[in-house]
Amino acid sequence: MLNIPDSKYPRIVIVGAGFAGLNLAKKICRKDFQVVLLDKNNYHQFQPLFYQVAMAGLEPSSIIFPLRKIFQHKKNVHIRIADVQDIDHQNRRIDTDHGEIYYDKLVIATGASTNYFGNKILEENTYGLKSLNQSLSLRNAILTDLEQALMTQDYDERQGFIDIVIVGGGPTGVELAGALAEMKKYILPKDYGELDRREVDIYLVQSGERLLPGMSEKAGKAAEEFLKKLGVHVLLGKRVSDYKDGFVITKDGDKIRANKVIWAAGVKGNTIPGVPESSCLRNSRIRVDEYNEVLNMPNVYAIGDVACMQSEELPYGHPQVAQVAIQQGSHLAKNLIKNTRKPFKYKDYGSMATIGRNKAVADLKSFKMQGFFAWVLWLFVHLRSLIGFRNKVVVLFNWMWNYITYDQSLRVIIKPEKKSKVS
């Protein structure tokens, strides 16, 4: 059982503690509500820096924050690690793996995950970068494979261990490719002097004709140049269709040997059981009206990446980025607190992506920039949005340390032991 005490205040159940759900919870917990926050993890994850965890540039604990610590002084907030299994919106009840609970309002803020568009083979053979645990798996795989590469004299086998293919030329793919290229440049010669650095190839495969399709043409071009200068093989207009015998295969029939393929080519909404298919789009995003209320489900809301607010100007809804999630969380909080129905309006502050040291691209409202100052801006914006003073200090310290030394000391392969009793 979830074991939530009775309360005289209306009960808001929030599923998911990402940017959207957490922001909503933080706002409404100051008012007369009982807040029940359900998540699979006991922490909030700062997604934009997952790739730095995967590259062993940051520790997990620097970019995640325990939920209980955020709400330590809020007696009206009840955090539970639970999975939702069904919604009965007629009776305002959800079923979870820890029993049922009644709600006054239900908010779905479950985010998005990797979309393989039904391709099981790619799903099984590639790495995602949509959760902290996935990032750590990738880190372990990169480091383990480098160790393995040292222990073979077979050229082809070694290629499999050291080459990496990234699928998807959006911000995640671009940032990851930049970080990998820098690892090759600065770390490999130091840590793996026995390997020939020139044998290491990093491929970035993008189906469209340019990188960063969500940003300006200028930003895409600059990112491509930066990456090429770092030695990344940028393959445009190529679509990865299969993975077989250790080879990535494109639609045109190209073959690249690589044990590690990183899939950053699409996301889908993490809809939950009980939301009827008719309320979802093909990519599992939940259709909401301009108040973020789910179609045909009164008192049920969806916010953030999982929600899709279609309109004439935005036939595919808002971009699935942190800013939209944060703003929708805040906006819904206002409507709930004031018991109003004001439509959501997205304020676009712009977007940015970093490509290794000293280089980034930024499309801001009034101007675009590329290079060093964009990179400084990127650092500042990301540092500012991290939760917790301690995290800010530790991340800043790590960044400065890496900037000065060109070298982190986090390249360790950690795998907690499985005890039969621990699930």
Place this chain on the structure above:
Amino acid sequence: MLNIPDSKYPRIVIVGAGFAGLNLAKKICRKDFQVVLLDKNNYHQFQPLFYQVAMAGLEPSSIIFPLRKIFQHKKNVHIRIADVQDIDHQNRRIDTDHGEIYYDKLVIATGASTNYFGNKILEENTYGLKSLNQSLSLRNAILTDLEQALMTQDYDERQGFIDIVIVGGGPTGVELAGALAEMKKYILPKDYGELDRREVDIYLVQSGERLLPGMSEKAGKAAEEFLKKLGVHVLLGKRVSDYKDGFVITKDGDKIRANKVIWAAGVKGNTIPGVPESSCLRNSRIRVDEYNEVLNMPNVYAIGDVACMQSEELPYGHPQVAQVAIQQGSHLAKNLIKNTRKPFKYKDYGSMATIGRNKAVADLKSFKMQGFFAWVLWLFVHLRSLIGFRNKVVVLFNWMWNYITYDQSLRVIIKPEKKSKVS
């Protein structure tokens, strides 16, 4: 294959990069040797602080250090992640899971692990604290069980989730009990206000009549007092013999309900296949002469916890502590470099254990102390022995932070995802 290049220098193969093996490698790599360092992990672990990782007081990366970084500028050092499977000392060859390798000298520095004295039930149902991975498992279990405890109204079931039994009253058991008691006192009311703190019981079970049998009577008494003041149930003269249906059972028939039992009641040597039984003691420690050479195995050495150098004064060999391992590593390095045979002499600087904030016990050569100043000394000594400036800074920062705020933000349950391709 291990893929070690040929060299004109004598080849020293070291198995294990703990205090003993790492210290030896660091000393001899400056001279004309080819050093092959084999370990299961790609990092050195600082064992004395495992319990703080388990308590979510420190991050793994703060107390471990990547081996490759230590030897970045030593071209004559070859690090491989491999398991030794056999030794053929007639032909100076070892077999590993990555093929065979010939040596001129072989050094076994594989350390020690938890000893269950053959009790399979206890082995399967208790947590050890002899590796980083074990420490993380324990951390995950403690945090997961606290979450579970919130979701039950059954008193007995909840007791299972929140009570903890520690078996063994040596330094590990004492330090862990102190840290757990402080977690109960300072963290529980903040993070788990919905739980009744008074229901949480911490038991420290010791078979002997006093705590810290390896230290002075005074230290043992002081530790007992400190722990009792913190609310720990110290049970002396009790022997845990079984674990059944969620209950710890002592020889006298006492039963304590607890899902988490931590076994800190004994260690055994991690001997490796190929060392004949006649060269080992009953607790799997390898018998060595006063030069650390293994009995009946010329050119094979054992140092640190796995080695047992028996003498008239020391029928059970030296204590299995970091200081002995470090000194044996240095001493063997000297003998190898100078090609001499000087017997090993242990310089005992004393021993210490900490019990939570502000309290520790220390038996030094010339005097004994208990309380605040012993604690400051403990901090200083441990900080000093950590490898890496970055680690020292981060641990110091964490300790200061925890000291001031009484609160860490590391209480997160992290489990890297298993990809089929990742072993």
